[in-house]
Amino acid sequence: MNPVADSIRDRNMTEEGRSSKGAGKRILMCGNEALAESAILAGCDAYFGYPITPQNEIPAYMSRRMPEEGRVFVQTESELAAINMVFGASATGKRAMTSSSSPGISLMQEGISYLAGAELPAVVVNVMRGGPGLGNIAPSQADYFQATRGGGHGDYRTIVLGPSGVQEMVDCMPLAFDLADQYRMTVMVLADGILGQMMEPVVLEKKPGRELPPKDWALTGAKGRKQNIVRSLWLPEGALEKLNNKMLDRYKEIEQNEVLCEKYEIDDADIVLVAYGFSARIVRSAVGRAREEGIKAGWIRPITLWPFPTEQISKAADEFRIFLVVEMSNGQMVEDVRLAVNGKSPVLFHGRPGGGIPTVDEILNKIRQLTLKPKT
């Protein structure tokens, strides 16, 4: 455990006091634990999870902290059970989350589809590892398709957040819970093995969240009201189509209002790199060095992977420039970049699959090659 994190927690304090004592204090924490503490500050009522590397620190941390806060922790019998416990708690109006890594997230796809169809809020954290299959325990970004394209059956979307540092892992959690509650859907935090393990200074504080609609659909016992039903089966003619169209309208609203991305030195760039998560940090370093060498490079970092910053990338492609997408995979987000660029500029890819991690030099060499600027 993290003795430094312990020091900001006075066991006899109220949650308010605890968070105000911690507010503004920078402490060193590893990604997984910082994410977990942030979820607690964001009001997570229940955590259900199953051990899988490289996110075991999350259930371990939660097993200690959740009971301290009078909240619920269950180590489940499987990831299948975990997502369904989230379903249950969420159906009663509670803030529930689970975490896992790639193979476990595969097991949760059924549950995620059911959460979507039942319009239930949920937060799912995927600390990606090498795949497919059992793969390895190295970091990876090869679950982008699974996260953004569904993974489970049916026409649905999942909001996907791609943090690229430990502070962002922290900032993701209150945002994830708010988005989940506001839009009644699953929000996935797509981290990777390195982000989960690395330690960085973070500031943990309880911030005021969004104004959220009341959960009058929740199952709380039908006292003085009609029964509430949480379901995803709609047999009568047209009923399921109606639900799907309602969901589509919601998704359109999200695409309008919730895109988050970061840009750097695009305006005069000859080459624009696009990367998210840990890859974005490598890209940031490579672009910094490229600029030092006089290469006009820039980067765009999507933070929401769905909704994807299509407009921002499309705008950047209005002027002819090279797009280089960097991922720890064999190319998944690159397809969304291609769609956004829509043929206006060439989109190239550099990736390392199966747990490989690109180096700054590798990327820098690629930048030099593509801008025909040999090393001086």
Next chain:
Amino acid sequence: MAGKIIINTERCKGCGLCVVVCPKNVIVVSEKSNSIGYFPARVSSDECTGCGSCAIICPDAIIEVFRDDSGEVEIVIEPGEEGGQKVIEENK
């Protein structure tokens, strides 16, 4: 008769379980179907004791049972052999 039942014949699916469990053989299957096409149960005699067995076995809960509570006859239901039942009428 000490008892009376009212069967909602439009909702009856004609499963016939009430016919089998009635200790007084008061219920029979109609020869006329209801509007959905099932042949519903109907009362065929006035021997009903209001024991409620039909209602207990009815999978559709469409039988209402009434009993004469004048106090002259007390109806006692006891589990019989092999899970059946005995209806005993005791004069008070």
Next chain:
Amino acid sequence: MKTVFKRTSTLKDCKTHYCPGCGHGIAHRLVAEIIDELDIRDRTIGIAPVGCAVLAYDYFDIDMVEVAHGRPPAVATGMKRTNPDKIIFSYQGDGDLASIGAAEILHAGHRGEQITVVFINNAVYGMTGGQMAPTTMLEQVTATTPKGRSAAEQGYPLQVSELLATLPGTVYIERCALSNVANVRKTKKAIKHAFELQLEGVEGMSLVEVLSPCPTYWRMSPAKAMEWIETNMMKVFPLGRLKG
């Protein structure tokens, strides 16, 4: 005249999609009566299975949730742990509970979740057309055992109650049947006891296994199906209180 029997209010007054003579109708009524007798409608949340009873929320006038096949015990865990004051029950068939949901019921029982499980065992998969269930009996002909179930090929029928009774986390396990009026009364007593244990805050999981007729896929009349429970099913699935 005094009313001896009338439909209870938690059982909605509507037509059900169940086949004539289906045990679900009886079981639903018993659960509804228990909810009304214990006056817990305001705080009860039910979990419908995937199976013939998937639309149970159209028949029970309480807050209900419909979940993925086999997952009710996990969903119930999520609900009860975050809402200890609510009465949580799952209503499951033999496919939902004993096949795809085998891990979930085992672990909910193993952890001793304070939930009530009503397990409807009709030895067949009704909703999907009468295929073999884990509780299908030897030599029973089903859509996927056209020659009858054979121990060598498909294994023996699964005795869920006996299995769960071995877990320290289960507090009450009883097997009943809907085969005649006396048994229906006993079934109600058992299910009521299972709800009362949760109401009293007794630790551990309660499960009542209910042998129920499926006239359609047993290819029998409703009356014959009830008989078959007594002559065939009870031999493999003996009635009685296995625990608690």
